[in-house]
Structure formats: structure tokens, C-alpha cells
Amino acid sequence: MSGIILIVFAIILFLLAYRVYGSYISNMFSIDRNHATPSHELYDGIDYVPTKPPVLLGHHFASIAGAGPIVGPIIAASFGWVPVYIWILIGSTFIGGVHDYTSLIASIRHNGKTIGQVIENYIGLSGKKLFLIFTWSTLILVIAVFTIIVSNTFNSIPSAGTASILFIIIAIAFGLASYRKKMPLLLSSIGGIILLALSIYIGDQFPLLLSNQMWNLILLVYIFFASVTPVWILLQPRDYFNSFLLYALMIGGIVGLFFTMPEVHLAPVTNFKVDKVGYLFPALFVTVACGAISGFHSIVSSGTTAKQLDKETDAKLIGYGGMLIEGILAVLSLLSVASLDQNHFIQLLNEKGAVAAFSTGVAKFINNIPLLGIDTAHASSFAALAVAAFALTSLDTATRLARYAFQEFFEVELQTKRNSITSNRYFATLITVLAGGLLTMSGQSMNIWPVFGSANQLLAAIALLAVTVWVINLKLNYYFTLIPMIFMFAVTLSALAMLFYNNLLINNYLLAVVSIFLFVLAIMLAVQAFTMLKTDVEPSTSK
Numbered sequence: 038m039s040g041i042i043l044i045v046f047a048i049i050l051f052l053l054a055y056r057v058y059g060s061y062i063s064n065m066f067s068i069d070r071n072h073a074t075p076s077h078e079l080y081d082g083i084d085y086v087p088t089k090p091p092v093l094l095g096h097h098f099a100s101i102a103g104a105g106p107i108v109g110p111i112i113a114a115s116f117g118w119v120p121v122y123i124w125i126l127i128g129s130t131f132i133g134g135v136h137d138y139t140s141l142i143a144s145i146r147h148n149g150k151t152i153g154q155v156i157e158n159y160i161g162l163s164g165k166k167l168f169l170i171f172t173w174s175t176l177i178l179v180i181a182v183f184t185i186i187v188s189n190t191f192n193s194i195p196s197a198g199t200a201s202i203l204f205i206i207i208a209i210a211f212g213l214a215s216y217r218k219k220m221p222l223l224l225s226s227i228g229g230i231i232l233l234a235l236s237i238y239i240g241d242q243f244p245l246l247l248s249n250q251m252w253n254l255i256l257l258v259y260i261f262f263a264s265v266t267p268v269w270i271l272l273q274p275r276d277y278f279n280s281f282l283l284y285a286l287m288i289g290g291i292v293g294l295f296f297t298m299p300e301v302h303l304a305p306v307t308n309f310k311v312d313k314v315g316y317l318f319p320a321l322f323v324t325v326a327c328g329a330i331s332g333f334h335s336i337v338s339s340g341t342t343a344k345q346l347d348k349e350t351d352a353k354l355i356g357y358g359g360m361l362i363e364g365i366l367a368v369l370s371l372l373s374v375a376s377l378d379q380n381h382f383i384q385l386l387n388e389k390g391a392v393a394a395f396s397t398g399v400a401k402f403i404n405n406i407p408l409l410g411i412d413t414a415h416a417s418s419f420a421a422l423a424v425a426a427f428a429l430t431s432l433d434t435a436t437r438l439a440r441y442a443f444q445e446f447f448e449v450e451l452q453t454k455r456n457s458i459t460s461n462r463y464f465a466t467l468i469t470v471l472a473g474g475l476l477t478m479s480g481q482s483m484n485i486w487p488v489f490g491s492a493n494q495l496l497a498a499i500a501l502l503a504v505t506v507w508v509i510n511l512k513l514n515y516y517f518t519l520i521p522m523i524f525m526f527a528v529t530l531s532a533l534a535m536l537f538y539n540n541l542l543i544n545n546y547l548l549a550v551v552s553i554f555l556f557v558l559a560i561m562l563a564v565q566a567f568t569m570l571k572t573d574v575e576p577s578t579s580k
Contacts, residue, residue, distance in 0.1 A: 105327025128329025195244030293402025328367025332496020373398025
């Protein structure tokens with residue numbers, strides 16, 4: 038099987054899906070460019086800011102991507118390339134794309150609030166409280182783990198640390214040029230991209246050598262300011278420019294595929310159970326998250342993105358289109374290792390990890406592009422830098438989202454929001470960063486990581502549950518969200534049950550308790566939703 042056939046088929050399928058299924062969802066919700074969005078109705082210059090579609094797509098894509106669509110498919114390839122490829126195609130089109138798009142629509146129809154507000158309106162206040170506790174706790178775990186990942190990356194690749202600091206300076210300059218000086222987007226983007234390339238060169242020449250602990254502290258201070266500053270001055274432009282790194286990586290990798298013409302040598306299917314990964318069901322659907330469906334996406338869609346959407350019609354490109362672009366990246370990640378035989382692949386994965394395997398594979402594709410003149414070593418370093426940049430993007434976005442969840446949990450009435458210290462963005466961010474920092478410094482966060490995959494997918498199931506209840510109340514056809522919801526609950530509950538059992542066997546009671554807590558939470562929310570639907574309680578606050 039040729040890798041070119043696999044990537045071309047995926048691109049054609051996703052283009053058709055965007056044109057046909059994306060339009061079906063848009064028509065279902067009567068998406069209209071003339072409908073006022075929260076960014077205009079609730080403009081505050083901090084969180085609610087109307088944003089041009091290319092900038093918002095870059096910010097959204099950078100936020101949802103991270104390292105997930107790269108690491109997940111490569112690890113899951115232990116089951117063989119066929120199940121991974123099929124899950125990416127089906128998941129992105131009918132589950133992940135639906136999840137992301139409908140979460141975004143639900144949020145903009147509820148004043149840019151998180152999925153927690155949708156749950157309160159249609160399931161009840163207690164359901165919202167449970168959801169926000171779960172969301173904040175999961176995001177704290179994300180903060181801790183990604184702080185460790187980024188600090189380790191900067192420690193091992195010092196040039197990436199220098200380049201990332203320069204990226205932040207460029208982002209601030211872009212934000213000021215675009216929003217204060219009203220510089221045209223094209224002109225400011227070209228200037229920013231040139232400076233981006235220059236910062237990568239400077240990073241290679243002047244690598245910043247710091248310890249892991251020092252990087253941890255720097256990152257924790259950075260995410261505090263990234264969370265409280267206006268979104269247009271740092272978070273949004275930094276993510277926008279980081280997206281160019283990934284676009285360049287994807288384009289270079291895909292173009293390089295046509296010159297490399299790799300044959301797929303990985304086994305189509307291996308075993309139903311793989312050591313350190315688990316059983317094909319549910320492990321495949323938990324391991325390949327961001328490339329097919331990820332609960333983190335719904336928090337981004339209903340957290341930062343919904344507050345910046347300029348027109349309702351932009352939601353299809355950003356919500357559904359963003360997920361399909363990530364699906365392409367996931368396929369490219371799979372193909373980066375598909376030319377290896379199964380034994381060589383497993384050896385590389387165990388010795389160097391998924392990111393190194395991806396960087397090595399994509400570097401070979403880029404190296405084969407005529408006249409480009411980039412050797413394998415430099416291409417591999419660039420790929421690793423891009424992954425590190427997106428891990429940092431996930432980190433600062435998770436901090437802002439955790440701040441939103443914290444504020445929303447304590448918000449009783451809108452008019453008292455500004456008078457409560459718990460609703461103050463500085464206080465909410467401080468508590469969030471301290472909690473993430475304590476977990477980071479404890480050295481225990483990576484031990485909890487196996488549960489995160491299930492927790493992340495449980496977020497997706499709960500988001501689909503909330504959207505399904507909302508759609509039912511709107512008297513619309515709800516099967517396009519109901520079926521994915523049922524599937525994701527089956528995946529996550531099975532995964533959590535297995536984690537609970539396996540951790541009891543090895544006396545790891547912390548992971549066992551966390552697993553059963555998430556399991557019970559999911560059941561409670563599902564029962565509450567079913568009860569509300571049976572009693573046909575109409576919400577009092579919907580648009």
C-alpha cells in the first residue's frame with residue numbers, strides 16, 4: 038500500500054465531509070451570518086473580542102492540536118496501521134467534527150459560556166457544578182503534565198526555549214500592530230512570519246541553557262500572565278503564528294510524501310492486546326484522541342473560541358474545519374512511521390518516543406523535496422520545535438480555560454460577578470497556577486497521566502450529552518449527536534473500569550480512586566440528563 042494513496046484519500050474524504058456534512062449541521066442549526074455573536078454583544082476587550090477568521094482559526098487550531106494528533110496515532114500504531122487510519126477518518130468526520138462544531142454553536146447561542154452553562158440550563162445546576170469541578174481538575178492535570186513536557190523539551194533542545202521566548206515578543210508586537218495600529222492582516226502576517234523564521238535562526242545560534250526547575254518556574258509565571266492579559270495581545274497572536282509552524286510542517290511533510298513515495302510496511306493489524314497500551318477496545322479510541330475526537334476541544338470551542346467568533350458562519354470553518362485539518366495531521370503522523378517494519382517501529386517507539394519517531398519520519402519526507410535544501414538533521418529539529426511550540430500552546434490555553442471554569446463555578450448571578458473575589462480573573466488564575474504548580478513540583482503528575490486519556494474522552498462524552506439534550510429541547514433531529522455520545526460513553530466507561538481494576542491489582546489506589554470517581558461522575562450526569570428529558574423540563578434561559 039502506498040502512503041500517497043492514504044493521504045490523498047483522507048484529504049478528498051475530509052473535503053467532501055466539510056462540504057456535505059458540515060453544511061448539513063449548519064443548516065440544522067440555521068447558521069446565519071447576521072446573527073449577533075457574543076464577541077460583539079459582550080465585547081470587553083479582554084476575553085470577548087471579534088476576530089478575523091484566519092487569525093481565529095490559527096488560534097483555535099493551535100490550541101486544540103498540541104502534541105495529541107502526533108503522539109496518539111504513533112502509539113496506537115502498535116495495533117497496526119489499519120484500525121488507526123479508519124478511526125481517524127470516521128472519528129474526525131462523524132464524531133470529532135460534530136463534537137467540536139456543535140460545542141461551538143451551543144456556546145455562541147448561550148452568550149459564549151462553557152458547556153457547563155448548557156448543562157445548567159438543560160440538566161440542572163448540580164450537573165453544571167459537577168462538570169466544572171471535573172473540567173477544572175482535568176485542566177490542572179493538563180497544566181502540570183504539559184509544564185513538565187515543555188520544560189523537558191526546552192532543557193533537551195535549548196534552541197527551542199530561545200525561539201519560544203522570541204515568539205512571545207513577536208506575538209505581542211503583532212497584537213499591538215493589528216488591534217491598536219490597525220495594520221492590515223496580510224502585511225502584519227508577512228512581517229511576523231519573517232520574524233518567526235529569524236527567531237528560529239537566533240534560537241539555533243543562542244540556545245538558552247536552563248535547568249528543568251528554572252523552566253518550570255518561568256513557564257508558571259508565563260501562563261499566569263497569558264491567562265489574565267487581553268486575549269488579543271498575547272494568546273491569540275502567539276497561537277496564530279504558531280499555527281504557521283504546523284502548517285509549514287504539514288505542507289512540507291505532505292509534499293515530501295509525493296517525492297519520497299513511501300510504501301507502508303507496518304503490519305495492517307497486530308494483536309487485540311498490546312503491552313503498555315491495552316486492548317484494542319477501548320484503548321485505540323482513548324489513545325488516538327486529538328486526531329479523531331478530544332474532549333479538550335469542546336472546552337476550547339466553548340471557552341476561548343466562542344468568545345472571539347466574529348460571525349456565526351465562521352463557526353463551520355473553525356469548528357468543523359479545524360477538526361478535519363487535525364485529522365490530516367494525524368494521518369501524516371501515522372505515515373511518518375508507516376514505512377518502518379513493525380519490529381523496527383516498536384524499537385524506535387520504545388527507545389526514543391513518539392515525538393522523536395515523528396520528527397525522524399517527517400524529516401525524511403522534507404529532505405526529499407528537490408531544491409529545498411533542508412537536510413534531515415535540520416528538518417528533524419524543526420519538527421521537534423513545532424511540537425514543542427504546540428505543547429506550550431496547549432499549556433497556556435489550558436490555564437485560561439481553567440480560569441474560566443473556576444470563575445463560572447463561583448458565579449451566581451451576572452450582576453454580582455465583578456464583586457466576588459472568586460470571579461476575579463487574577464484570583465482565579467492565581468489559584469489555578471498554584472494548583473498546577475504544586476502538582477508539577479510534586480513529581481506525581483506523570484503517574485496520573487494514564488487516567489488523563491480516559492478523562493479527556495469522558496469530557497467529549499459529557500459535551501456530546503449536553504449538546505444532545507439541548508438539541509432535543511430545540512425539537513431538532515438529534516441522532517447525529519446521540520450516536521457519537523453513546524459510543525464515547527461506552528469507550529470511556531470501559532476504559533475507566535479497566536483502569537480501576539488494573540490499578541487495584543498493583544495497589545495503586547490513587548489511580549483506582551480517580552478512575553472510579555470519573556466513572557461515577559459520568560453515570561450521575563447521564564442519569565440526570567435522562568431524568569430531565571423524561572420530565573420534559575423546559576429551560577428558562579436559552580437563545
